[in-house]
Amino acid sequence: MLSNQRAFFASTVRTKISEAQIRKYLSDESVRQLKDTRTSLYLRYHKDRQRASWWLMRYEDRQQYRHRIGAWPALSAKHIMEVVDANLASLAKGGSSECNPYLTVNELVKWHIQRQVNLHQLSQTRLTNLRSLAKKQIYPNFKDIQVRELTRTIIDQQLIQPMRANNYTVSYINASFSLLKTACAIAKGVHFMTTNPMADIFYKDFFSQSFSIRKSQVKGCQLNTHQIPDVLAQLDNQQPPQRLLILMLLAHGSRIGETRNARWQQIDFTRHQWTIPAKNTKNRREMIYPLTPYMLDALQSYRQWQYSNGYQADALFPTSRWNPKPIYSSKASEWVRTFSEQRWSAHDLRKRARSIWAELGVDYIVAEALLNHSGSALDEAYIYSHMADKKREALQTYHEWLNSCWLNTFTPVFSPNKIAA
Template sequence: MITMNQNALFQTTVRCKISEAKIKKYSRDSQVRQLKDERYSLYLRFKQNRIQGAWFFMEYKNGKQKSHRLGQYPNLSAAHAFTVLQNLVADLSTGSRSSTNEFQTIDELLIWNLDREIRSEQLSKERLVMLKSITEGHLIPNLHGTSINGLQHKDIESLLMKPLREKHYSISYMRVIFQALKTAFTKALKLRLLTYNPLNNMIFTDFVSTPIDVKGCKVRPSDIPNILEQIQNADPFARILSLFMLTHGTRIGETRKAKWRHICFKTKRWTIPKHNTKTKKEMTYPLSDEMVLLLQSFKQWQLDHYYQGNNVFPNSKYDKAPIHRGTASDFVKSVSKGEWTAHDLRKLARTVWADIGIDYLVAETLLNHAKGKLDQAYIHTHIEFQKSEALNRYHLWLKKSCCNCLSPVFQK
């Protein structure tokens, strides 16, 4: 009796450029046992149900063949399989291999990321507080226990994005939360703590298609006389803080940390160290003659009130630290009565600079926005004089709107 080989008519291996489309096509053909990528020694072997499979990489070395299992399909998609393969090949070339994820669930990854950022001390205190709030207030509660392996769009939608929408968070805040999650995955992948990043092909607009509205400025140049009058009548600390931001276009976080040692009356310069700026680049502002007189008078006012420390805006008479972010915001609110914010002063300054003809690049430099390499080269050779000229012209414009706005006289 002759026994026929049951697999004789089977096309067990198909060579192709493996993709999701090819996998779908050949999963319907029961004669195909596995796919072999024609570019790499990568195989996808179908399971009996034809819906699932397993990824393998065949290593040929010193005349021997060794199989490395990468993961299961569809948990590990075709696109991600090539990312895992690249990491594996790099590890094999150095003699090391991390074949499994360091983290099994998303919350494990998020706890590691937050702890790493706290220990590295690379983020500013404000950004670290925000990351901690996002991680512990939104990401971990919503994604607790969710497996990294097999994470898909539908999981992020149902577990994270939908709850955020139901709580009526703004689209811009939802994007910040989503980007914090993506950043954590990206860092873990770069450090080889993950074999692949399931969020690599996910973008925010996959979940939210509504465009983010750009917040307009609550005030206009025509409002400046009233704003200057409000500032002029404010408490000395609130007055100088608000005036600093309006006259130089600085951020509230950069302004509240100003120190007297960073202000030189002889050279008429105010320097913001790089560790206090959002861009992590040192920023220098020329001081007009009026600002020099005003700041000298303010420093004397502090001395008269028994403060001899280094902080322009001290948190206490003991001079341990500058005022907190919340206190600085309260100062601004006490001046504006809630009609405008610190950021509105920054926007207002930028609008006026455009109106009075200040060069775009000069204005962007004064705002301390990040710039390209070409712009940076131009700035180093041409910009310092133009910054001084621009601020002098702007301060003259402010004085025409309110002649006493830079008066060096303080309330007793």
Template structure:
């Protein structure tokens, strides 16, 4: 058992006491609930605080110095009191790497965040944020250091949108840590992405337009028999404006082919809002035909391996097999929205079909059941269209299927 010695806590005093190998623990009368213990390598140590009468590790030294520990002590004790796991080691966020790692763990454990969003955050942290900023003390982070160490290296290799996503994740991490009292100051509070001079980010331009409906539907009609999976994936997205993640995970029990509804559960949607889509007679006929073509029974319309749905990369490859890279799954969704606009579909109806998050006032005042209007919009879109714009004309193009049902 080593000796416990009382000192006035300072980093210099801790280094001085490290020379006496008989001293194991350091205490300070000004901090009765705080203890310092040397590790085997006496150039390093750990801070411990008291919770429910037991000493629990709070941080590592010298990564977390005396001043930093003093600043964090009240927050750590408060969080331990409120924690549902008081025995867990609570981090002191001393470096940018601490903040990013803490935020990433918190993000990955959130049930409300989609798998794709979690994967994106994990990738940004692993490939950019941690390699570039891991050891930087929080109080050294500012616009200049962020631009030199992260923004400039990223913009030389990736698109501005990816740089912006990395910045937004880092900014969210610091903002959340500050709100929870884990940081005294948010060094990015007054920093804006536009400060880095990369210009305003603009949405990616569409590669499919309403004038392209004719040749695109010709392509899907010609390829359907040879490639039913990719074509049906594209038809569902084009027909309803759904996202690729929602569509590739569609299950047969999401479809009511008698009442004519496709219900996408909230956990599969980006907005975490249940989406109910009317099915037109022609689309139902196509879905019934497609089900009859499946060789192996599956709960999914687009099965992947090992009993799971088709993966995100697999779905993108399926679309690429049709487009040869000229357009993407998101272009199908954009085309549906543009088509509805040309068909004079009401703005709110179109936004509900896309399952976009509604602005506050719009959501407050639009409370009624708009099912009939959504069905009417899709019947026009799936039909011949108008004199101004072509519809998908499913019944004529796929008459060999629709008329055989």
């Protein structure tokens, strides 16, 4: 509660505040705030003129006090008088003012995502995933539901049960729930809301005590070793970009995000290695994959194919011939799902590569290094002093095995007559 020595500014406009009046003065920088003619309510514009704060003024013992009761546009003029009445009643009883009591769930989630965008702390991939979760699961299911109405029953009815009925994975449902819970927690923490209705609601509350969320999230590999020859044979029928992406995933056990972002400047044909910069790896540590003669032939042939189709930019997997940016995560995943007919994912290729390495006798630490998993300090010392040659030997053995499964595995793709995908 702050004392206010000057309720009126020279740039205060008295009006019956409505959405139309708010937007009327939005671009007029000479107007600092609007004063509602019905009560001691003010709307004060922020510097960016895209947002504003609702302030309720009251007098007590010859002193004027102000209470921030919401933010515009999250709290619209349509609902503000309800908020004013509720706060005046609370203050009259000696209670405190409440910020944004009529905020809807969708308004909250939109505010939360925009805040993450403004903070520049999350990757573009993570922000895209948050927007997708909100658009597909939160907004349709919580339309017009206010944050203060959130209870276990509402969340179960509007989110958990519908998503389970649509056969979404436990992990995906958890991600949607976590978006909602995180938004509430942050909004309370920065005083965007006065209370957090989800503070005592946990994901495990929606499952029986005998149900193990952790075990349900552990998914076995959907691709078996005996299927690899068929997979390699089917690659012959794919367009070069799809073929090389899937081949690199299987041949190195690399992550799909690291692979789709590969650039020619990271491929060293002289030193025979592919370097993934730290900014593109999950653990934010540089990863170096040795390139076997098999892989070098495949990459050089693919580069020639790109040149023959008029593409000379840096990305191995560009959005198009005219857009040199790497393909989006969703497009890369779509390529894999289409090829596998949704029977397995890119991560299954990584899992299967790891299993085959074990069957071929690749040392555990070497396999972990190829997966770019973080290890102990002792493992790290071993990795940096002995690992380069060990990784090269392991991949050479593995690629010989792949080639024995299907002789056309690493066959050059270059053909001047083919059209770029």
